[in-house]
Amino acid sequence: MIRFLDVHKSYRVEGRDVPALAPFNLDIDDGEVFGIIGHSGAGKSTLLRMINLLERPSGGRVLIGDVDMTALEEAALRLQRQRIGMIFQHFNLLGSQTVADNVAFPLKLAGTRDAAAIRARVDELLARVGLTAHADKYPSQLSGGQKQRVGIARALANRPSILLCDEATSALDPQTTGDVLELLAEINRELKLTIVLITHEMDVVRRICDRVAVLDAGRMVELGAVADVFLHPQHPTTRRFVEEALPEETAAGEAPYARVQGRILRLSFRGETTWTPSLSRVMRETGVDFNLLAGRIDRIKQMPYGQLTLALEGINVDAALQALRAAGIEIEEMTR
Protein backbone atom coordinates (compact mmCIF):
# COMPACT_ATOMS: atom_id res chain seq x y z
CA MET A 1 0.00 0.00 0.00
CA ILE A 2 1.09 3.55 -0.75
CA ARG A 3 0.04 5.83 2.06
CA PHE A 4 0.19 9.61 2.24
CA LEU A 5 -0.14 10.93 5.79
CA ASP A 6 -0.83 14.68 6.15
CA VAL A 7 1.39 15.33 3.17
CA HIS A 8 1.69 18.82 1.79
CA LYS A 9 4.09 20.60 -0.52
CA SER A 10 5.02 24.17 -1.13
CA TYR A 11 7.76 25.65 -3.27
CA ARG A 12 10.00 28.56 -2.35
CA VAL A 13 9.77 31.15 -5.08
CA GLU A 14 11.61 34.44 -4.59
CA GLY A 15 11.66 34.05 -0.82
CA ARG A 16 7.96 33.22 -0.53
CA ASP A 17 6.36 29.83 0.07
CA VAL A 18 3.95 29.06 -2.73
CA PRO A 19 1.65 26.16 -1.84
CA ALA A 20 1.48 23.43 -4.50
CA LEU A 21 -0.49 20.79 -2.63
CA ALA A 22 -2.70 21.38 0.41
CA PRO A 23 -2.40 18.78 3.21
CA PHE A 24 -4.05 15.51 2.26
CA ASN A 25 -4.29 11.85 3.22
CA LEU A 26 -4.52 9.10 0.64
CA ASP A 27 -4.20 5.33 0.54
CA ILE A 28 -3.50 3.53 -2.71
CA ASP A 29 -4.11 -0.21 -2.49
CA ASP A 30 -1.80 -2.93 -3.75
CA GLY A 31 -2.65 -4.06 -7.25
CA GLU A 32 -5.04 -1.24 -8.13
CA VAL A 33 -4.81 1.18 -11.01
CA PHE A 34 -5.13 4.57 -9.41
CA GLY A 35 -5.69 7.66 -11.53
CA ILE A 36 -4.95 11.24 -10.60
CA ILE A 37 -6.63 13.73 -12.89
CA GLY A 38 -6.19 17.48 -12.95
CA HIS A 39 -5.38 20.40 -15.19
CA SER A 40 -1.76 21.44 -15.58
CA GLY A 41 -0.57 23.16 -12.41
CA ALA A 42 -3.11 21.31 -10.26
CA GLY A 43 -0.31 19.49 -8.45
CA LYS A 44 -0.70 16.01 -9.92
CA SER A 45 2.89 15.77 -11.12
CA THR A 46 4.12 16.82 -7.67
CA LEU A 47 1.88 14.23 -6.02
CA LEU A 48 3.16 11.45 -8.28
CA ARG A 49 6.80 12.39 -7.67
CA MET A 50 6.33 12.33 -3.93
CA ILE A 51 5.82 8.57 -4.15
CA ASN A 52 9.45 7.99 -5.21
CA LEU A 53 10.63 11.15 -3.48
CA LEU A 54 11.74 12.88 -6.68
CA GLU A 55 9.80 15.62 -4.91
CA ARG A 56 10.26 15.77 -1.16
CA PRO A 57 7.09 16.66 0.79
CA SER A 58 7.28 19.89 2.78
CA GLY A 59 5.55 18.03 5.60
CA GLY A 60 3.90 14.71 6.37
CA ARG A 61 5.01 11.19 5.57
CA VAL A 62 4.89 8.90 2.54
CA LEU A 63 4.82 5.18 3.32
CA ILE A 64 5.24 2.31 0.88
CA GLY A 65 4.30 -0.91 2.65
CA ASP A 66 5.88 -0.31 6.03
CA VAL A 67 8.80 1.75 4.70
CA ASP A 68 8.69 5.44 5.51
CA MET A 69 10.11 6.88 2.30
CA THR A 70 10.46 10.34 3.81
CA ALA A 71 12.78 9.02 6.55
CA LEU A 72 15.24 7.17 4.29
CA GLU A 73 18.90 8.04 3.84
CA GLU A 74 20.02 8.65 0.27
CA ALA A 75 21.48 5.16 -0.32
CA ALA A 76 18.41 3.41 1.12
CA LEU A 77 16.13 5.68 -0.93
CA ARG A 78 17.99 4.70 -4.11
CA LEU A 79 17.41 1.03 -3.32
CA GLN A 80 13.69 1.69 -2.81
CA ARG A 81 13.52 3.59 -6.09
CA GLN A 82 14.80 0.52 -7.92
CA ARG A 83 11.57 -1.16 -6.80
CA ILE A 84 9.40 1.59 -8.31
CA GLY A 85 9.16 1.84 -12.09
CA MET A 86 8.35 5.11 -13.80
CA ILE A 87 7.35 6.07 -17.33
CA PHE A 88 7.14 9.56 -18.77
CA GLN A 89 5.20 11.67 -21.24
CA HIS A 90 8.32 12.26 -23.34
CA PHE A 91 9.70 8.76 -22.71
CA ASN A 92 13.11 10.03 -21.47
CA LEU A 93 15.10 7.28 -23.14
CA LEU A 94 18.86 7.42 -23.56
CA GLY A 95 19.30 8.58 -27.15
CA SER A 96 22.86 7.30 -27.28
CA GLN A 97 21.89 3.73 -26.39
CA THR A 98 20.04 1.03 -28.29
CA VAL A 99 16.61 -0.22 -27.25
CA ALA A 100 18.19 -3.28 -25.58
CA ASP A 101 20.74 -1.12 -23.73
CA ASN A 102 17.98 1.21 -22.55
CA VAL A 103 16.09 -1.73 -21.08
CA ALA A 104 19.29 -3.14 -19.56
CA PHE A 105 20.11 0.23 -18.00
CA PRO A 106 18.20 -0.16 -14.70
CA LEU A 107 19.61 -3.70 -14.32
CA LYS A 108 23.14 -2.34 -14.62
CA LEU A 109 22.33 0.50 -12.22
CA ALA A 110 21.13 -2.08 -9.72
CA GLY A 111 24.50 -3.79 -9.97
CA THR A 112 23.69 -6.81 -12.15
CA ARG A 113 27.00 -7.84 -13.73
CA ASP A 114 26.05 -11.13 -15.36
CA ALA A 115 25.77 -10.26 -19.06
CA ALA A 116 23.86 -13.44 -19.93
CA ALA A 117 21.29 -12.77 -17.20
CA ILE A 118 20.86 -9.19 -18.42
CA ARG A 119 20.47 -10.38 -22.00
CA ALA A 120 17.85 -12.95 -21.00
CA ARG A 121 15.86 -10.44 -18.93
CA VAL A 122 16.00 -7.82 -21.72
CA ASP A 123 14.75 -10.38 -24.27
CA GLU A 124 11.90 -11.35 -21.98
CA LEU A 125 10.89 -7.71 -21.43
CA LEU A 126 11.10 -6.81 -25.10
CA ALA A 127 8.94 -9.82 -25.93
CA ARG A 128 6.37 -8.67 -23.39
CA VAL A 129 6.08 -5.22 -24.96
CA GLY A 130 6.29 -6.59 -28.51
CA LEU A 131 9.59 -5.00 -29.52
CA THR A 132 11.84 -8.04 -29.98
CA ALA A 133 12.56 -7.06 -33.59
CA HIS A 134 13.71 -3.58 -32.57
CA ALA A 135 16.29 -4.52 -29.91
CA ASP A 136 19.25 -3.05 -31.79
CA LYS A 137 17.58 0.15 -32.98
CA TYR A 138 18.08 3.56 -31.43
CA PRO A 139 15.15 5.45 -29.87
CA SER A 140 15.17 8.05 -32.67
CA GLN A 141 14.30 5.26 -35.13
CA LEU A 142 11.09 4.38 -33.25
CA SER A 143 7.56 5.79 -33.25
CA GLY A 144 6.12 7.41 -30.13
CA GLY A 145 4.18 4.31 -29.18
CA GLN A 146 7.25 2.13 -29.59
CA LYS A 147 9.31 4.53 -27.48
CA GLN A 148 6.75 4.31 -24.71
CA ARG A 149 6.89 0.53 -24.93
CA VAL A 150 10.65 0.73 -24.43
CA GLY A 151 9.93 3.00 -21.45
CA ILE A 152 7.55 0.39 -20.03
CA ALA A 153 10.02 -2.46 -20.57
CA ARG A 154 12.72 -0.39 -18.87
CA ALA A 155 10.42 0.45 -15.95
CA LEU A 156 9.63 -3.23 -15.43
CA ALA A 157 13.24 -4.44 -15.60
CA ASN A 158 13.88 -4.63 -11.86
CA ARG A 159 10.49 -6.30 -11.19
CA PRO A 160 8.95 -3.32 -9.40
CA SER A 161 5.82 -3.54 -7.28
CA ILE A 162 4.69 -0.06 -8.31
CA LEU A 163 4.60 1.62 -11.71
CA LEU A 164 4.27 5.42 -11.87
CA CYS A 165 2.95 6.85 -15.12
CA ASP A 166 3.55 10.53 -15.75
CA GLU A 167 1.13 11.52 -18.55
CA ALA A 168 2.31 8.37 -20.31
CA THR A 169 -0.10 8.69 -23.24
CA SER A 170 -0.38 12.47 -23.58
CA ALA A 171 2.14 12.63 -26.42
CA LEU A 172 0.55 9.76 -28.35
CA ASP A 173 -2.21 9.60 -30.97
CA PRO A 174 -5.57 8.04 -30.00
CA GLN A 175 -4.86 4.64 -31.57
CA THR A 176 -1.45 4.34 -29.91
CA THR A 177 -2.89 5.62 -26.64
CA GLY A 178 -5.36 2.74 -26.74
CA ASP A 179 -2.58 0.21 -27.36
CA VAL A 180 -0.39 1.55 -24.56
CA LEU A 181 -3.31 1.64 -22.11
CA GLU A 182 -4.15 -1.94 -23.01
CA LEU A 183 -0.54 -2.95 -22.36
CA LEU A 184 -0.62 -1.20 -18.98
CA ALA A 185 -3.88 -2.93 -18.04
CA GLU A 186 -2.39 -6.27 -19.07
CA ILE A 187 0.72 -5.66 -16.96
CA ASN A 188 -1.46 -4.70 -14.00
CA ARG A 189 -3.47 -7.91 -14.35
CA GLU A 190 -0.62 -10.30 -14.97
CA LEU A 191 2.09 -8.90 -12.70
CA LYS A 192 -0.29 -7.71 -9.94
CA LEU A 193 1.52 -4.41 -10.11
CA THR A 194 0.14 -1.24 -8.54
CA ILE A 195 -0.17 1.49 -11.17
CA VAL A 196 -0.45 5.17 -10.27
CA LEU A 197 -1.02 7.38 -13.27
CA ILE A 198 -1.58 11.07 -13.76
CA THR A 199 -3.45 12.45 -16.72
CA HIS A 200 -5.63 15.33 -17.86
CA GLU A 201 -7.85 13.04 -19.92
CA MET A 202 -10.90 11.46 -18.28
CA ASP A 203 -10.92 8.89 -21.05
CA VAL A 204 -7.63 7.43 -19.80
CA VAL A 205 -9.12 7.15 -16.31
CA ARG A 206 -12.29 5.57 -17.65
CA ARG A 207 -10.40 2.96 -19.63
CA ILE A 208 -7.97 1.56 -17.09
CA CYS A 209 -8.36 3.01 -13.60
CA ASP A 210 -10.11 1.44 -10.63
CA ARG A 211 -10.16 4.59 -8.53
CA VAL A 212 -9.52 8.22 -9.29
CA ALA A 213 -8.59 11.37 -7.37
CA VAL A 214 -9.45 14.73 -8.87
CA LEU A 215 -7.03 17.56 -8.16
CA ASP A 216 -7.99 21.18 -8.52
CA ALA A 217 -5.53 23.96 -7.67
CA GLY A 218 -3.58 21.84 -5.19
CA ARG A 219 -6.62 20.32 -3.48
CA MET A 220 -8.05 16.85 -3.78
CA VAL A 221 -11.66 17.70 -4.55
CA GLU A 222 -12.99 14.26 -5.33
CA LEU A 223 -11.92 10.68 -4.71
CA GLY A 224 -13.69 7.44 -5.41
CA ALA A 225 -14.32 4.45 -7.64
CA VAL A 226 -14.09 5.50 -11.29
CA ALA A 227 -17.67 4.42 -12.05
CA ASP A 228 -19.05 6.56 -9.21
CA VAL A 229 -16.98 9.60 -10.08
CA PHE A 230 -17.60 9.21 -13.80
CA LEU A 231 -21.37 8.63 -13.62
CA HIS A 232 -22.07 11.02 -10.74
CA PRO A 233 -19.41 13.72 -10.65
CA GLN A 234 -19.87 16.10 -7.72
CA HIS A 235 -17.28 18.84 -8.03
CA PRO A 236 -17.50 21.32 -10.94
CA THR A 237 -13.95 20.44 -12.05
CA THR A 238 -14.83 16.76 -12.15
CA ARG A 239 -17.97 17.55 -14.17
CA ARG A 240 -15.92 19.43 -16.69
CA PHE A 241 -13.52 16.51 -17.05
CA VAL A 242 -16.42 14.10 -17.51
CA GLU A 243 -18.09 16.39 -20.05
CA GLU A 244 -14.86 16.56 -22.03
CA ALA A 245 -15.06 12.79 -22.32
CA LEU A 246 -18.72 13.01 -23.38
CA PRO A 247 -18.80 15.73 -26.03
CA GLU A 248 -22.35 15.04 -27.21
CA GLU A 249 -23.80 16.10 -23.87
CA THR A 250 -22.48 19.60 -24.16
CA ALA A 251 -22.92 20.09 -27.90
CA ALA A 252 -26.42 21.55 -27.57
CA GLY A 253 -25.15 24.68 -25.83
CA GLU A 254 -27.15 26.79 -23.40
CA ALA A 255 -30.40 25.43 -21.86
CA PRO A 256 -30.46 22.47 -24.23
CA TYR A 257 -33.79 21.09 -23.04
CA ALA A 258 -35.83 24.31 -22.97
CA ARG A 259 -38.37 23.07 -25.49
CA VAL A 260 -38.67 19.54 -24.11
CA GLN A 261 -41.92 18.39 -22.48
CA GLY A 262 -42.04 16.36 -19.25
CA ARG A 263 -39.55 15.61 -16.48
CA ILE A 264 -35.93 15.32 -17.51
CA LEU A 265 -34.04 12.50 -15.88
CA ARG A 266 -30.63 10.93 -16.24
CA LEU A 267 -30.53 7.16 -15.92
CA SER A 268 -27.28 5.34 -15.23
CA PHE A 269 -27.04 1.64 -15.90
CA ARG A 270 -23.91 -0.19 -14.88
CA GLY A 271 -22.68 -3.74 -14.81
CA GLU A 272 -25.53 -6.26 -14.43
CA THR A 273 -28.35 -3.76 -15.08
CA THR A 274 -27.10 -3.25 -18.63
CA TRP A 275 -27.95 -6.85 -19.51
CA THR A 276 -31.73 -6.62 -18.83
CA PRO A 277 -34.32 -4.67 -20.86
CA SER A 278 -35.58 -2.89 -17.71
CA LEU A 279 -36.30 0.43 -19.37
CA SER A 280 -38.61 -0.92 -22.04
CA ARG A 281 -40.36 -3.25 -19.56
CA VAL A 282 -41.09 -0.43 -17.05
CA MET A 283 -42.23 1.97 -19.75
CA ARG A 284 -44.64 -0.64 -21.13
CA GLU A 285 -45.99 -1.62 -17.71
CA THR A 286 -46.53 1.95 -16.50
CA GLY A 287 -47.67 3.45 -19.77
CA VAL A 288 -45.12 6.27 -19.54
CA ASP A 289 -43.72 7.80 -22.73
CA PHE A 290 -40.06 8.68 -23.02
CA ASN A 291 -38.15 10.95 -25.27
CA LEU A 292 -34.44 10.12 -25.60
CA LEU A 293 -32.38 13.33 -25.36
CA ALA A 294 -28.81 12.16 -24.99
CA GLY A 295 -26.96 9.03 -24.19
CA ARG A 296 -23.82 7.00 -24.22
CA ILE A 297 -23.14 3.31 -23.94
CA ASP A 298 -19.56 2.32 -23.26
CA ARG A 299 -17.29 0.61 -20.79
CA ILE A 300 -15.59 1.79 -17.62
CA LYS A 301 -12.53 -0.45 -17.53
CA GLN A 302 -14.19 -3.89 -18.01
CA MET A 303 -17.64 -2.83 -16.79
CA PRO A 304 -20.30 -1.95 -19.34
CA TYR A 305 -22.40 1.12 -18.54
CA GLY A 306 -25.07 3.25 -20.11
CA GLN A 307 -26.11 6.75 -19.29
CA LEU A 308 -29.27 8.07 -20.91
CA THR A 309 -30.93 11.43 -20.55
CA LEU A 310 -34.69 11.04 -21.00
CA ALA A 311 -37.78 13.22 -20.81
CA LEU A 312 -40.66 11.23 -19.23
CA GLU A 313 -44.32 12.08 -19.78
CA GLY A 314 -47.46 10.46 -18.35
CA ILE A 315 -49.44 10.14 -15.12
CA ASN A 316 -47.39 7.26 -13.76
CA VAL A 317 -43.92 8.83 -13.95
CA ASP A 318 -43.31 8.43 -10.19
CA ALA A 319 -44.30 4.76 -10.29
CA ALA A 320 -42.04 4.27 -13.29
CA LEU A 321 -39.09 5.84 -11.45
CA GLN A 322 -39.71 3.61 -8.48
CA ALA A 323 -39.74 0.53 -10.68
CA LEU A 324 -36.57 1.61 -12.46
CA ARG A 325 -34.79 2.16 -9.14
CA ALA A 326 -35.95 -1.26 -8.02
CA ALA A 327 -34.31 -2.68 -11.15
CA GLY A 328 -30.99 -1.20 -10.02
CA ILE A 329 -30.93 1.86 -12.28
CA GLU A 330 -29.54 5.08 -10.80
CA ILE A 331 -31.70 8.13 -11.47
CA GLU A 332 -30.96 11.83 -11.21
CA GLU A 333 -33.49 14.56 -11.87
CA MET A 334 -32.07 17.18 -14.21
CA THR A 335 -32.83 20.88 -14.12
CA ARG A 336 -33.89 22.48 -17.33
Next chain:
Amino acid sequence: MIAAPLLHALFPNIDDWGELGQACIDTLLMLGGSLALTVLIGLPLGVLLYLTARGQLRAMPKLYALTALVVNVLRSIPFIILMIVLMPVTYFLVGTRLGIRGAIPPLVIGAAPFFARLVETSLREVQPGVIEAAQAMGASTWQIVRRVLLPEARAGIAAAITVTAIALVGFTAMGGAIGAGGLGDLAYRYGYLSYKSDYMVVTVVLLILLVQALQVIGDRIVSRLSRH
Protein backbone atom coordinates in the same frame (compact mmCIF):
# COMPACT_ATOMS: atom_id res chain seq x y z
CA MET B 1 65.54 13.98 -56.51
CA ILE B 2 63.71 16.27 -58.90
CA ALA B 3 61.73 17.91 -56.12
CA ALA B 4 64.75 19.38 -54.38
CA PRO B 5 65.70 22.03 -57.00
CA LEU B 6 62.05 22.96 -57.34
CA LEU B 7 61.70 23.40 -53.60
CA HIS B 8 64.85 25.46 -53.55
CA ALA B 9 63.54 27.69 -56.32
CA LEU B 10 60.25 28.25 -54.54
CA PHE B 11 61.63 28.65 -51.03
CA PRO B 12 65.20 29.92 -51.42
CA ASN B 13 65.76 30.58 -47.71
CA ILE B 14 64.76 27.17 -46.48
CA ASP B 15 67.90 25.08 -46.59
CA ASP B 16 67.17 22.71 -43.74
CA TRP B 17 63.90 20.88 -44.41
CA GLY B 18 64.75 18.50 -41.61
CA GLU B 19 64.44 21.36 -39.14
CA LEU B 20 61.00 22.10 -40.54
CA GLY B 21 60.04 18.44 -40.18
CA GLN B 22 61.26 18.45 -36.59
CA ALA B 23 59.22 21.59 -35.93
CA CYS B 24 56.13 19.82 -37.27
CA ILE B 25 56.76 16.89 -34.96
CA ASP B 26 57.34 19.24 -32.02
CA THR B 27 54.06 21.03 -32.71
CA LEU B 28 52.20 17.73 -32.93
CA LEU B 29 53.80 16.50 -29.69
CA MET B 30 52.89 19.71 -27.87
CA LEU B 31 49.39 19.53 -29.26
CA GLY B 32 48.90 15.86 -28.41
CA GLY B 33 50.36 16.12 -24.92
CA SER B 34 48.54 19.27 -23.97
CA LEU B 35 45.25 18.12 -25.51
CA ALA B 36 45.34 14.84 -23.57
CA LEU B 37 46.04 16.64 -20.29
CA THR B 38 43.48 19.36 -21.08
CA VAL B 39 40.78 16.74 -21.54
CA LEU B 40 41.93 14.87 -18.45
CA ILE B 41 41.66 18.00 -16.31
CA GLY B 42 38.95 19.93 -18.15
CA LEU B 43 36.42 17.12 -18.34
CA PRO B 44 36.08 16.62 -14.56
CA LEU B 45 36.19 20.38 -14.14
CA GLY B 46 33.32 20.76 -16.61
CA VAL B 47 31.35 18.05 -14.82
CA LEU B 48 32.01 19.84 -11.52
CA LEU B 49 30.77 23.14 -12.98
CA TYR B 50 27.66 21.41 -14.32
CA LEU B 51 26.81 19.53 -11.13
CA THR B 52 27.37 22.36 -8.68
CA ALA B 53 25.45 25.03 -10.60
CA ARG B 54 22.23 26.32 -9.05
CA GLY B 55 19.32 23.93 -9.48
CA GLN B 56 21.51 21.02 -10.59
CA LEU B 57 22.08 17.58 -9.07
CA ARG B 58 24.69 18.66 -6.53
CA ALA B 59 23.98 22.38 -6.33
CA MET B 60 26.70 24.13 -4.32
CA PRO B 61 26.44 27.79 -5.26
CA LYS B 62 29.58 28.83 -3.35
CA LEU B 63 31.80 26.12 -4.84
CA TYR B 64 30.35 26.89 -8.26
CA ALA B 65 31.04 30.60 -7.86
CA LEU B 66 34.65 29.91 -6.82
CA THR B 67 35.31 27.44 -9.66
CA ALA B 68 33.66 29.75 -12.16
CA LEU B 69 35.81 32.64 -10.94
CA VAL B 70 39.06 30.69 -11.35
CA VAL B 71 37.96 29.48 -14.78
CA ASN B 72 37.01 32.98 -15.89
CA VAL B 73 40.24 34.52 -14.61
CA LEU B 74 42.35 31.95 -16.47
CA ARG B 75 40.29 32.43 -19.59
CA SER B 76 40.58 36.21 -19.56
CA ILE B 77 44.40 36.29 -19.52
CA PRO B 78 45.83 36.36 -23.05
CA PHE B 79 47.79 33.18 -23.60
CA ILE B 80 51.12 34.84 -24.28
CA ILE B 81 50.87 36.68 -20.92
CA LEU B 82 49.68 33.55 -19.14
CA MET B 83 52.75 31.72 -20.39
CA ILE B 84 55.10 34.34 -18.96
CA VAL B 85 53.20 34.63 -15.67
CA LEU B 86 53.23 30.87 -15.25
CA MET B 87 56.96 30.43 -15.81
CA PRO B 88 57.82 29.73 -12.15
CA VAL B 89 54.95 27.25 -11.94
CA THR B 90 56.10 25.62 -15.16
CA TYR B 91 59.64 25.32 -13.85
CA PHE B 92 58.33 23.82 -10.62
CA LEU B 93 56.15 21.30 -12.46
CA VAL B 94 58.45 20.09 -15.25
CA GLY B 95 61.89 21.45 -14.36
CA THR B 96 62.25 23.68 -17.45
CA ARG B 97 60.59 26.70 -19.02
CA LEU B 98 61.62 25.79 -22.55
CA GLY B 99 60.84 23.26 -25.24
CA ILE B 100 57.91 20.95 -25.51
CA ARG B 101 57.90 20.09 -21.82
CA GLY B 102 58.04 23.73 -20.80
CA ALA B 103 55.16 24.54 -23.14
CA ILE B 104 52.75 21.92 -21.91
CA PRO B 105 51.84 23.29 -18.44
CA PRO B 106 50.80 26.75 -19.68
CA LEU B 107 49.02 25.20 -22.67
CA VAL B 108 47.00 22.97 -20.35
CA ILE B 109 46.31 25.70 -17.81
CA GLY B 110 45.23 27.99 -20.63
CA ALA B 111 43.04 25.45 -22.45
CA ALA B 112 41.51 23.38 -19.64
CA PRO B 113 39.21 26.15 -18.31
CA PHE B 114 38.06 26.88 -21.86
CA PHE B 115 37.40 23.19 -22.48
CA ALA B 116 35.65 22.85 -19.10
CA ARG B 117 33.16 25.58 -20.07
CA LEU B 118 32.47 23.82 -23.36
CA VAL B 119 31.90 20.55 -21.49
CA GLU B 120 29.55 22.30 -19.05
CA THR B 121 27.56 23.70 -21.99
CA SER B 122 27.26 20.33 -23.71
CA LEU B 123 26.16 18.64 -20.47
CA ARG B 124 23.42 21.25 -20.13
CA GLU B 125 22.12 20.13 -23.51
CA VAL B 126 21.24 16.73 -22.05
CA GLN B 127 17.46 16.45 -21.59
CA PRO B 128 16.59 16.99 -17.89
CA GLY B 129 13.92 14.30 -18.30
CA VAL B 130 16.56 11.66 -19.02
CA ILE B 131 18.37 12.57 -15.81
CA GLU B 132 15.09 12.48 -13.89
CA ALA B 133 14.40 9.01 -15.32
CA ALA B 134 17.80 7.81 -14.09
CA GLN B 135 17.11 9.27 -10.64
CA ALA B 136 13.75 7.52 -10.58
CA MET B 137 15.61 4.27 -11.31
CA GLY B 138 17.76 4.82 -8.24
CA ALA B 139 20.94 6.02 -9.97
CA SER B 140 23.58 7.73 -7.83
CA THR B 141 25.09 11.01 -8.96
CA TRP B 142 28.24 9.19 -10.08
CA GLN B 143 26.15 6.70 -12.09
CA ILE B 144 24.25 9.57 -13.67
CA VAL B 145 27.51 11.25 -14.68
CA ARG B 146 29.10 8.11 -16.06
CA ARG B 147 26.10 6.35 -17.57
CA VAL B 148 23.80 9.21 -18.57
CA LEU B 149 25.47 12.61 -18.84
CA LEU B 150 28.75 11.66 -20.53
CA PRO B 151 27.25 9.15 -23.02
CA GLU B 152 24.36 11.47 -23.91
CA ALA B 153 26.69 14.47 -24.32
CA ARG B 154 29.43 12.54 -26.15
CA ALA B 155 28.86 14.22 -29.52
CA GLY B 156 28.97 17.65 -27.88
CA ILE B 157 32.11 16.71 -25.95
CA ALA B 158 33.77 15.46 -29.15
CA ALA B 159 32.96 18.81 -30.77
CA ALA B 160 34.40 20.57 -27.70
CA ILE B 161 37.62 18.56 -28.02
CA THR B 162 37.87 19.55 -31.69
CA VAL B 163 37.41 23.25 -30.92
CA THR B 164 39.92 23.02 -28.06
CA ALA B 165 42.49 21.21 -30.21
CA ILE B 166 42.27 23.96 -32.80
CA ALA B 167 42.61 26.63 -30.12
CA LEU B 168 45.67 24.75 -28.84
CA VAL B 169 47.27 24.87 -32.30
CA GLY B 170 47.07 28.66 -32.04
CA PHE B 171 48.46 28.58 -28.51
CA THR B 172 51.43 26.38 -29.48
CA ALA B 173 52.26 28.76 -32.33
CA MET B 174 52.21 31.65 -29.87
CA GLY B 175 54.31 29.65 -27.47
CA GLY B 176 56.97 29.47 -30.17
CA ALA B 177 57.71 33.14 -29.57
CA ILE B 178 59.02 32.44 -26.08
CA GLY B 179 60.99 29.29 -26.61
CA ALA B 180 58.49 26.51 -26.94
CA GLY B 181 59.76 25.36 -30.31
CA GLY B 182 57.59 23.97 -33.08
CA LEU B 183 56.18 25.68 -36.17
CA GLY B 184 55.36 28.90 -34.33
CA ASP B 185 59.00 29.17 -33.31
CA LEU B 186 60.20 28.84 -36.93
CA ALA B 187 57.65 31.33 -38.20
CA TYR B 188 58.66 33.81 -35.53
CA ARG B 189 62.43 33.43 -35.65
CA TYR B 190 63.00 32.98 -39.38
CA GLY B 191 59.85 34.38 -40.85
CA TYR B 192 59.44 37.45 -38.68
CA LEU B 193 62.81 38.28 -37.09
CA SER B 194 64.96 37.27 -40.11
CA TYR B 195 62.59 38.46 -42.87
CA LYS B 196 62.59 35.00 -44.49
CA SER B 197 59.02 35.23 -45.67
CA ASP B 198 59.10 31.81 -47.36
CA TYR B 199 59.42 30.30 -43.85
CA MET B 200 56.36 32.24 -42.85
CA VAL B 201 54.41 30.96 -45.86
CA VAL B 202 55.37 27.34 -45.34
CA THR B 203 54.62 27.31 -41.59
CA VAL B 204 51.31 29.10 -42.06
CA VAL B 205 50.31 26.63 -44.77
CA LEU B 206 51.27 23.74 -42.52
CA LEU B 207 49.25 25.20 -39.64
CA ILE B 208 46.25 25.67 -41.91
CA LEU B 209 46.54 22.06 -43.04
CA LEU B 210 46.78 20.91 -39.41
CA VAL B 211 43.69 22.89 -38.39
CA GLN B 212 41.79 21.62 -41.42
CA ALA B 213 42.74 18.04 -40.63
CA LEU B 214 41.66 18.41 -37.00
CA GLN B 215 38.33 19.92 -38.04
CA VAL B 216 37.58 17.22 -40.59
CA ILE B 217 38.49 14.39 -38.20
CA GLY B 218 36.54 16.06 -35.38
CA ASP B 219 33.45 16.59 -37.54
CA ARG B 220 33.56 13.00 -38.65
CA ILE B 221 33.71 11.71 -35.08
CA VAL B 222 30.91 14.06 -34.02
CA SER B 223 28.64 12.91 -36.82
CA ARG B 224 29.38 9.27 -36.06
CA LEU B 225 28.57 9.79 -32.37
CA SER B 226 25.35 11.67 -33.06
CA ARG B 227 24.08 9.18 -35.63
CA HIS B 228 21.50 7.23 -33.69
